[in-house]
Amino acid sequence: MxxxxxxxxxxxxxxxxxxxxxxxxxxxxxxxxxxxxxxxxxxxxxxxxxxxxxxxxxxxxxxxxxxxxxxxPGLTRRFGRRTERLRSMLVSVGLALAGRAGARMTDAFKVPVSRNTLLRLTASLPDPVTAVPRVVGVDEYAQRKGRVYGTVLVDVETRPPGRPPSRSGGGHARGLARRAARHRDRLP
Structure with missing residues (x-):
């Protein structure tokens, strides 16, 4: 040892x-x-x-x-248990791979952390862009049993750079589909 x-x-x-x-x-x-x-x-x-x-x-x-x-400065932060070098490396892995894949990668680097730690580190980053994605149009639209389904086209340039795509099951996309369905007459 x-x-x-x-x-x-x-x-x-x-x-x-x-x-x-x-x-x-x-x-x-x-x-x-x-x-x-x-x-x-x-x-x-x-x-x-x-x-x-x-x-x-x-x-x-x-x-x-x-x-x-x-x-x-550059080494510690208040209540921090990692150096800033290690923290920035874990944030980079978290942004690139997130969850389980990121945890496996940190094991290979001999710095094992849990998938939740990687997700918490990436979630603690400030949003670089505060703009909401602009709805360009609805490609497909359907309404069944009180639910709204649709493929929403958004302006991908306004998505904050450096953020991993959402894997929350499409909750945000459903909200956009509802919003687009309400305003479908105004869309180009």
Whole structure:
């Protein structure tokens, strides 16, 4: 086990940190503790990061926070258990493969995570485009037993880039079909 692990011990050289609440700088150290964020494997070996994090006292009296922990930009985030490198790799796998296929791929990378973790990471991404897809037309339309069926043509250019296609069983498409059926006289 000793020869299959790379241990990285790190600490920040900065003598001060900014409070996330009031953005004021502080030099008063309250204490420190160790964090162990997971990182990408290197040369087939697991990487263990032992990061010494300091806790600072906020010097602004009007600030609601009394103490705060420093964050290392590009390495950690608040309450994060993975490094930013590992997180971005998992997000890329999640966007490309999603669910079970993505979980199998992360096993091959020696960073096993569940399919739900991959889906949660991709769902936490901000939407790059807030536009709703524009309905171009209805190709086929039918109504049986109170249900509306149809093939809806949408402007695919307005779909947010980088998002995997919906595999929710067509709930969004059904809503578009209903909306298109209501306005079918206005469609080109």
């Amino acid at each position: 000793i020869d299959t692990v790379v241990r990285v011990e790190a600490r920040t050289p900065a003598g001060r940190a900014a409070c996330p609440g009031c953005k004021c700088w502080s030099r008063r150290i309250h204490g420190s503790y160790l964090r162990f964020p997971r990182d990408l494997p290197t040369a087939g070996k697991f990487v263990v990061v032992s990061l010494r994090v300091r806790r600072f006292v906020c010097e602004e009296e009007s600030c609601e926070r009394m103490t705060f922990a420093e964050q290392v």
